[in-house]
Amino acid sequence: MPSGATLIEVAEAAGVSASTVSRILNGTARVSADKRKAVEKAIVDLNFTPNVLAQSLKRGQSMTIGVITQAVDSPFFTETLKGIEDGITGSGFAALIVSGHWNPDEEAERVGLLMARKVDGIIIVSGNIPDEQIVRFSEHVPMVATGHGCESDRLRAIRVDNVWGGYRATKHLIELGHRQIAHIAGIPTLTDATDRLTGYKQALEEAGIPYNDALVVQGDFRESGGLLCANQLLDRGVPFTALFAANDQTAYGARLAFFRRGIRVPDDISLIGFDDLPGSPYTTPPLTTIRQPVYEIGRMAAAAMLALIGNKPFKIEPPQLELTIRETTRRLR
Amino acid sequence: MPSGATLIEVAEAAGVSASTVSRILNGTARVSADKRKAVEKAIVDLNFTPNVLAQSLKRGQSMTIGVITQAVDSPFFTETLKGIEDGITGSGFAALIVSGHWNPDEEAERVGLLMARKVDGIIIVSGNIPDEQIVRFSEHVPMVATGHGCESDRLRAIRVDNVWGGYRATKHLIELGHRQIAHIAGIPTLTDATDRLTGYKQALEEAGIPYNDALVVQGDFRESGGLLCANQLLDRGVPFTALFAANDQTAYGARLAFFRRGIRVPDDISLIGFDDLPGSPYTTPPLTTIRQPVYEIGRMAAAAMLALIGNKPFKIEPPQLELTIRETTRRLR
DNA sequence: CCGTCGCGTGAAAACGTTTTCAGAAAAAGA
DNA sequence: TCTTTTTCTGAAAACGTTTTCACGCGACGG
Numbered sequence: 001m002p003s004g005a006t007l008i009e010v011a012e013a014a015g016v017s018a019s020t021v022s023r024i025l026n027g028t029a030r031v032s033a034d035k036r037k038a039v040e041k042a043i044v045d046l047n048f049t050p051n052v053l054a055q056s057l058k059r060g061q062s063m064t065i066g067v068i069t070q071a072v073d074s075p076f077f078t079e080t081l082k083g084i085e086d087g088i089t090g091s092g093f094a095a096l097i098v099s100g101h102w103n104p105d106e107e108a109e110r111v112g113l114l115m116a117r118k119v120d121g122i123i124i125v126s127g128n129i130p131d132e133q134i135v136r137f138s139e140h141v142p143m144v145a146t147g148h149g150c151e152s153d154r155l156r157a158i159r160v161d162n163v164w165g166g167y168r169a170t171k172h173l174i175e176l177g178h179r180q181i182a183h184i185a186g187i188p189t190l191t192d193a194t195d196r197l198t199g200y201k202q203a204l205e206e207a208g209i210p211y212n213d214a215l216v217v218q219g220d221f222r223e224s225g226g227l228l229c230a231n232q233l234l235d236r237g238v239p240f241t242a243l244f245a246a247n248d249q250t251a252y253g254a255r256l257a258f259f260r261r262g263i264r265v266p267d268d269i270s271l272i273g274f275d276d277l278p279g280s281p282y283t284t285p286p287l288t289t290i291r292q293p294v295y296e297i298g299r300m301a302a303a304a305m306l307a308l309i310g311n312k313p314f315k316i317e318p319p320q321l322e323l324t325i326r327e328t329t330r331r332l333r
Numbered sequence: 334m335p336s337g338a339t340l341i342e343v344a345e346a347a348g349v350s351a352s353t354v355s356r357i358l359n360g361t362a363r364v365s366a367d368k369r370k371a372v373e374k375a376i377v378d379l380n381f382t383p384n385v386l387a388q389s390l391k392r393g394q395s396m397t398i399g400v401i402t403q404a405v406d407s408p409f410f411t412e413t414l415k416g417i418e419d420g421i422t423g424s425g426f427a428a429l430i431v432s433g434h435w436n437p438d439e440e441a442e443r444v445g446l447l448m449a450r451k452v453d454g455i456i457i458v459s460g461n462i463p464d465e466q467i468v469r470f471s472e473h474v475p476m477v478a479t480g481h482g483c484e485s486d487r488l489r490a491i492r493v494d495n496v497w498g499g500y501r502a503t504k505h506l507i508e509l510g511h512r513q514i515a516h517i518a519g520i521p522t523l524t525d526a527t528d529r530l531t532g533y534k535q536a537l538e539e540a541g542i543p544y545n546d547a548l549v550v551q552g553d554f555r556e557s558g559g560l561l562c563a564n565q566l567l568d569r570g571v572p573f574t575a576l577f578a579a580n581d582q583t584a585y586g587a588r589l590a591f592f593r594r595g596i597r598v599p600d601d602i603s604l605i606g607f608d609d610l611p612g613s614p615y616t617t618p619p620l621t622t623i624r625q626p627v628y629e630i631g632r633m634a635a636a637a638m639l640a641l642i643g644n645k646p647f648k649i650e651p652p653q654l655e656l657t658i659r660e661t662t663r664r665l666r
Numbered sequence: 667c668c669g670t671c672g673c674g675t676g677a678a679a680a681c682g683t684t685t686t687c688a689g690a691a692a693a694a695g696a
Numbered sequence: 697t698c699t700t701t702t703t704c705t706g707a708a709a710a711c712g713t714t715t716t717c718a719c720g721c722g723a724c725g726g
Contacts, residue, residue: 006682017706022684032704052450053390054682057711062386064429071415078411082404085432094450096397097430099418117385117427223615252615259617282556282585284592284617339712350676355714365674387712390681 005046013042025050056118065305066114066122067097068107074222075277076247076294080125080146083298091306093120102187104129111137121305124148125298128189142308144301147192156304158297158316162192165290165321166199169244169272172288172323174207177332178242178270181209184219184229184254186246193221196246196274214238219250226253234261241269241332248273248280248289255283255328270329285327293319338379346375358383389451398638399447399455400430401440407555408610409580409627413458413479416631424639426453435520437462444470454638457481458631461522475641477634480525489637491630491649495525498623498654499532502577502605505621505656507540510665511575511603514542517552517562517587519579526554529579529607547571552583559586567594574602574665581606581613581622588616588661603662618660626652 007025011018016035023029024039031039042048056062067084069077081097088095096119100107107129114122119141124134126147134145138155146158173181183200186193197216204211217232219225226245230253233240245251251273258265265271265285273280276291297319307314340358344351349368356362357372364372375381389395400417402410414430421428429452433440440462447455452474457467459480467478471488479491506514516533519526530549537544550565552558559578563586566573578584584606591598598604598618606613609624630652640647 007684008682018683019685019706019708020704023705026684028685030704035705049445049449051390051682053386053395054711055684057384057386057390057713058682058684060711075408075411078408082432085430089431094429094431094446096427097418098422098427099415112382113427116382223612227615252612255617256615256619279556279585279612282560282589284588286589340714341712351713352676352678352715353674356675359714361715363674368675384712387681388714390683391712391714393681 005048007048007050010039010042010046010048013046014038060118061120062118063093064096064117064119065093065302066111066117066119067095068110068114068122068124068127069097069099070102070125070127071099074249075279076249076275077125079278079294080298080301083295083300084123084125084302085298087299087302088306093306100127100129102128108133115141120309123301123305125301126190126192128187142305144305144308146297146301147190149191154308156308156314156316158300158304158319160292160297160319160321162195162321163199163202165274165292166196166244167203168199168321168323169196169274169290170200170203171206172325173242173244173270173272173329174203174209176242176270176329179207179209180215180238180240180242182215182217182233182240182243184217184226184233184243184245184250186219186221186250188218193246200244212238215240219246219253221247221249223249223253223256226250226255227257228253230254230257234263242329243269243271245271245273248275248277248287251287251289251328252283255287266328266330270332272329276324281326283328288326288329289324291322291324293322338381340381340383343372343375343379343381346379347371393451394453395451396426397429397450397452398426398635399444399450399452400428401443401447401455401457401460402430402432403435403458403460404432407582408612409582409608410458412611412627413631413634416628416633417456417458417635418631420632420635421639426639433460433462435461441466448474453642456634456638458634459523459525461520475638477638477641479630479634480523482524487641489641489647489649491633491637491652493625493630493652493654495528495654496532496535498607498625499529499577500536501532501654501656502529502607502623503533503536504539505658506575506577506603506605506662507536507542509575509603509662512540512542513548513571513573514575514577515548515550515566515573516577517550517559517566517579517583519552519554519583521551526579533577545571548573552579552586554580554582556582556586556589559583559588560590561586563587563590567596575662576602576604578604578606581608581610581620584620584622584661585612585616588620599661599663603665605662609657614659616661621659621662622657624655624657 007021008018011021021039024031098110100110107127121142124145131150135150135152142154144156148157151157185197217229219229245254273287273289276289280287304314340354341351344354354372357364431443433443440460454475457478464483468483468485475487477489481490484490518530550562552562578587606620606622609622613620613622637647
């Protein structure tokens with residue numbers, strides 16, 4: 001527990017000047033052994049901890065990294081958050097987390113808030129703030145953005161190939177013999193969502209299956225939306241034997257819709273999600289999905305940020321998506 | 334986007350002293366209309382934002398609240414986090430979130446870290462740091478703790494009645510006619526977990542059902558533990574018709590174990606959880622559970638902390654648990 | 667017409683560090 | 697022994713605010 005002792009008090013107790021104490025603390029210059037000893041003793045005696053605020057003010061560095069997330073209650077974000085947290089710990093930095101609630105204006109305002117607090121960098125996790133704006137921000141403070149494509153001098157982007165993911169998911173279903181494949185899309189303003197839809201279309205086209213508008217419906221990346229949309233799909237009466245949900249949460253909702261109507265998964269309908277949330281191996285049956293290394297993305301974001309701040313080179317290698325086959329998909333009878 | 338302009342520059346631009354600018358900013362004293370106008374103009378012209386660091390240093394207040402959580406990746410914690418975040422926004426405070434990973438030593442160290450950063454208060458979300466230690470910390474900085482029972486001058490506790498929750502869950506099963514009721518307990522060092530077990534025993538005793546050690550097994554509050562423990566339980570060969578899982582995540586795991594063995598829920602075995610995580614209404618079938626108002630607890634924690642910091646009175650009313658009956662429990666045939 | 671009051675204001679001293687600058691002491695070179 | 701260098705150290709000036717203190721000034725009552 002840090003005390004109220006100040007560096008000056010330590011200096012007095014040790015009979016040296018404040019400068020000397022500071023030098024010992026930071027290893028800025030050589031100090032004679034006896035003074036060093038006296039100071040070190042005084043430090044433990046007084047139980048001294050440097051005042052980070054004063055340090056920050058002087059150095060112009062706050063040792064804080066701002067993180068903008070969208071919904072702290074979504075497993076998708078919190079996994080990334082955990083990665084960031086783990087990546088930061090031990091570096092002396094701490095994370096100031098604020099959430100933008102998917103609202104671009106709110107996000108921009110939060111960026112301002114973080115800047116006012118003189119954070120040393122901002123990590124922006126997904127969200128739908130326009131890319132150009134991010135680039136503009138990055139002129140003021142180093143930034144790392146996930147789910148965005150833009151890059152610049154002080155801006156790194158980490159993004160997975162969502163088109164490929166959508167393609168792979170759909171292709172998996174096609175390989176199992178399905179040809180009537182429905183899709184519950186994500187939030188249309190997010191490229192993540194539209195890219196997955198594009199991938200879906202590509203796979204269809206490749207297999208020579210005509211795209212059918214009646215089999216695609218607009219979700220919201222959440223369970224409730226999945227439930228609703230699946231019901232909608234079912235009610236349309238256009239038959240389908242497989243469903244590609246834009247993310248796992250949507251898949252959970254759809255799964256429930258099927259359950260309610262006595263439709264068995266995967267016996268009657270195959271279901272595939274996207275993300276591979278921590279809960280997905282434990283659904284009944286365990287969910288087949290496109291694994292997105294969310295945690296690793298978080299760690300990578302943290303590492304990239306640390307490198308950016310320290311002016312060190314850092315090569316981002318785009319995290320790979322991976323088809324994870326569990327038990328909600330099966331070969332068409 | 335905040336600029337590099339300082340208060341002194343604003344003062345110069347407006348032809349007044351720094352003190353005057355400060356007074357206008359904080360409304361500390363009356364200032365003549367013309368100077369005020371000049372200053373306000375200079376502020377927007379220079380796009381000035383006060384340096385929070387300097388303010389903090391001077392005022393001895395950092396406008397930051399530290400939050401210690403255990404696992405940012407568990408829905409239980411993130412829901413609380415969301416409540417805290419929402420409760421804080423608009424107050425000018427920001428949340429510095431660190432995680433203790435269930436490790437008391439790590440938790441204590443993190444408290445030190447937060448204190449070094451001169452946070453104005455610390456909210457500690459669950460965790461197994463000893464109560465006395467929390468009390469000790471609270472002598473240095475205002476604290477709010479959830480899942481702990483201790484209170485003091487600068488310490489507020491928010492905790493639900495876990496004994497009652499365990500009792501109610503078990504009683505629900507008993508009311509449905511079950512008499513062979515298994516229990517997968519939580520982490521034994523957490524009172525949350527042991528309290529729920531106590532409640533389980535109480536309900537059993539009340540109903541005149543002898544407590545059977547063979548029907549209780551030690552989980553870890555996570556899905557994987559639930560899966561393992563349910564299998565263990567099944568392998569023991571002691572028959573049971575209902576299972577009370579110490580939390581929802583454990584229930585998810587157990588559910589999967591049953592599914593794997595072709596045991597139907599609720600037809601063959603009734604299952605009840607604890608927490609009511611956001612995902613629980615969307616499991617198949619939707620999980621019967623004891624609803625814990627996690628989000629509200631977060632908001633309450635934030636409000637209590639703000640009140641504590643502002644020296645305002647605040648009455649914490651303990652959040653109520655509630656039996657939420659869905660579809661994983663049914664009357665014994 | 668002269669003390670007293672209240673109001674608006676600026677100068678300057680904090681807050682707790684880091685860092686430049688220069689001086690003193692010690693070591694090295696001649 | 698007398699420079700010249702090298703080490704080590706302290707004084708003092710920052711960093712960008714807030715806040716105390718005191719001062720000038722017009723208004724007030726006597």
